[in-house]
Amino acid sequence: MADLDEIRSMIEAALPGAQVEVQDHGGGDHLSAMVVAPQFEGMSRIDQHKAVYAAVQARIDDGQIHALALKTRAPEA
Amino acid sequence: MSSDVSTMTEEQILEQIQAEVAANRVFLYMKGTPDAPACGFSMRVVQILDHLGTEYGARNILEDPRVRMVLSGWSDWPTIPQLFIDGKLVGGCDIVTELYQDGELQQLLPS
Numbered sequence A: 001m002a003d004l005d006e007i008r009s010m011i012e013a014a015l016p017g018a019q020v021e022v023q024d025h026g027g028g029d030h031l032s033a034m035v036v037a038p039q040f041e042g043m044s045r046i047d048q049h050k051a052v053y054a055a056v057q058a059r060i061d062d063g064q065i066h067a068l069a070l071k072t073r074a075p076e077a
Numbered sequence B: 001m002s003s004d005v006s007t008m009t010e011e012q013i014l015e016q017i018q019a020e021v022a023a024n025r026v027f028l029y030m031k032g033t034p035d036a037p038a039c040g041f042s043m044r045v046v047q048i049l050d051h052l053g054t055e056y057g058a059r060n061i062l063e064d065p066r067v068r069m070v071l072s073g074w075s076d077w078p079t080i081p082q083l084f085i086d087g088k089l090v091g092g093c094d095i096v097t098e099l100y101q102d103g104e105l106q107q108l109l110p111s
Helices: A004-014 A045-055 A057-061 B010-023 B040-051 B065-075 B093-101 B104-108
Strands: A019-024 A030-036 A067-073 B026-030 B057-060 B082-085 B088-091
Touching: A004 A019, A004 A030, A004 A045, A004 A057, A030 A045, A045 A057, A045 A067, A045 B088, A045 B093, A067 B093, B010 B057, B010 B065, B026 B040, B026 B065, B040 B093, B088 B093, B093 B104
Parallel strands: A030 A067, B026 B057
Antiparallel strands: A019 A030, B026 B082, B082 B088
C-alpha cells in the first residue's frame, strides 16, 4: 500500500516547484501521476519519466509501487 | 549479422546492441517480430510505425533472456518494447503512443 502523500512529496522534493498529482488505480500499488515541472523544459519525454521514477525508486524497490503510469510535461510557456 | 547469440558473452551482446542502434536510424527491441508480435505493447508500437510507413530494424529479445537484461542495463529502462531513433531511446509503448498522439513522434522520425 503506497502512501500517496509520501509519493507526491518524494516527487516534489526531487523536482522543486513541480505541480504533482498522484492517484491510486486500484490495490494501492497501481498508481498514476501527473507531473508538470519547470525542470522538464527541453527534456525528452523519456528523461522526464526517468526523473520521476528515480524520485520514487525506493518505493518501487520495496514493492509499495507495482506500476506507475506517468503524464509529464513542462509548464506551458 | 545475426550470429548465434547464445554463444556470446554479455559484453559481446552489449556491443551488438550498440551496433544495431547505431546502424539503424529507427530500431525496435520487441517481443516477437513485426510480422508476429508476441505482446500487445510490442504490437502497438509496430502498428504505429507501420501506420507511419517508417522503415525500421527490429530484434526479438525473446531469443535470449540476457539480451533484455543487457539492453535494460544499458538503456536504463526496465520494460520492453524499447524504440530507438537516431541512437536515442525514445520510449516504451506508453511514451511512443503519447508522442504519436501529440504528433511529436512524427517529428522525431526520419522523413
